[in-house]
Amino acid sequence: MTHVGKPVPTAPQDAVTLDALYRRYARWLGHMLRRRFHDVDPATSEDLVQETYVRVAPYHARGVIQHPRALLLKVATNLVHDHRRRLLRGGAAPVLIEETLEREEHVFAPAQDEAVLLGQLIEKLPAKLRDVFVLSRFAGFSNQQTADHMGLSVKRVEALLTQALAILAAQMAAKD
Secondary structure (H helix, E strand, C coil): CCCCCCCCCCCCHHHCCHHHHHHHHHHHHHHHHHHHCCCCCHHHHHHHHHHHHHHHHHHHHHCCCCCHHHHHHHHHHHHHHHHHHHHHHCCCCCCCHHHHHHHCCCCCCCCHHHHHHHHHHHHHCCHHHHHHHHHHHCCCCCHHHHHHHHCCCHHHHHHHHHHHHHHHHHHHHHHC
16 A cells, blocks of 8 residues: 555644544545545545544544554445445435444444534534535535535535534544
8 A cells, every 4th residue: 555645643643633634644545445446436535535534533532543544444445335335225315423333333433422412513513614514424415516505616615524524523522
């Protein structure tokens, strides 16, 4: 595997923000998904990368990530399999974060309290961040669909999602 981006810092986990992890590994992760799964188009891979960071945020907030690339790739791979299953069933119904966390209890899954806390924190996000986040993660919109719906560019949607993830991760870390 080749590494795209800066090397992993030797600083403690607290020093690495979720935004920094995203900037460091998002391009690499998208490349790995497209290389490993040839049926994943670039738009879908971008959405899967964003969703991966949503799923990893609670782990990051608790500081339990020791090997970020391995965790990101595992979560993203699971999301690809989920995506394929939804396509085979003929539905594109979004998978809620809480449902996935319940299925992954054996891998540091947050307690029910943390899922409720995450919901409360999402509600407290600034309106534009919250709307982009909810459309993307709970309504199942792609970044392009979210951009079209809100009259924004795809790059702006990606930036807002990244900002929302950073805020949520910081707030979850502060609650610990």
